[in-house]
Amino acid sequence: MGIADTSIAAASAAFSGFAAxxxxxASKEANDTASSVAQIERDRWHKELTPQLRLKLEAQQGMLYVRFDxxxxxxxxxxxxxxxxxxxxSRVPALPGGATPEQIAQTIWGPYRFRPGIDGADQxxxxxxxxxxxxxxxxxxxxxxxxxPSWYEGADGGRRWRDQYRTARFRLWADCEAEGHRPWRLSFEVPQDGAWAQTGRLVGT
Known part of the structure; x- marks a missing residue:
């Protein structure tokens, strides 16, 4: 094989390598694009299937109604x-002589809580x-x-606590699961006037 033939063979091999x-x-980019499109479609479908919930307070009855539409x-x-x-x-810095982070975490800062031990509620x-x-x-x-909390002291401690949340909305996370689907996390703010709160903001999408 002459020098020219050798050069041609080398060039051909190099070209084949570059082509490969x-x-x-190109194949990887096509696969990545297909995967991205598929993920976008899965996310769209997941969002469209978001559970439609309604929540309503009946404070006089001591009840929260939950409806799945x-x-x-x-x-x-x-x-x-x-x-x-x-x-x-959790972002509030602890003050000397004030409530500890553990005490703050064990307090429900809002107008209502679930009745402990009833309906499977925690303590x-x-x-x-x-x-x-x-x-x-x-x-x-x-x-x-x-x-x-215990540090709302004095004869007016209870009144101050109630006044703090007299008109506040009952804020909730709703974590929903259905077989064959990724879970959904929804946020709700339920008014105290007895109005229904519709499916809240979908979190994490």
Whole structure:
């Protein structure tokens, strides 16, 4: 083989190598694009299937009503409700002689809590898990006014605590699960006037 033939063979091999790399990159980019499109479609479908919940307070009865309006295609859904504080108090610095972070965490900073030990509520009244719901099902959960913390002292301590949340909304997380689907986390702010709160903001999307 002459020098010219050798050069041609080398160039041909190099070209083949570059072509193979280019083909691999094109294939990878196509796969990445397909994966991205598929993920976008899955996210869109997940959002469209967001459980439609309605929550309503009947404070005089000591009840929170929860209704699942659909979509029926989800079948049964499991819902865990968690009372949210008025704001994230884990960011509040502890003051000398004041409440400890543990005491703050053990306080429900809002107007209501779930009745401890009833409907599966925990002992703090922070979370509750009602029975599974199907479309158009409704359930009710026992609630109580939140307890004032021990450092709201004095004869007017209870009044100050009640006044703090007299018109505040009952803030909740609703974590929903349905078989074959990724979970949903919804946020609710339920008014105290007896109006229904519709499905809240979808969190984490």
């Amino acid at each position: 790399i280019a083909a691999w990159r 659909g979509p029926a295609s989800l079948g049964k859904i499991d819902v865990q409700l968690t009372v949210r504080d008025d704001f994230d108090r 703090l009244g922070r979370t509750v898990t009602p029975p599974p719901l199907e479309a158009d099902d409704r359930t009710r959960l026992a609630i109580d006014p939140s307890l004032r």
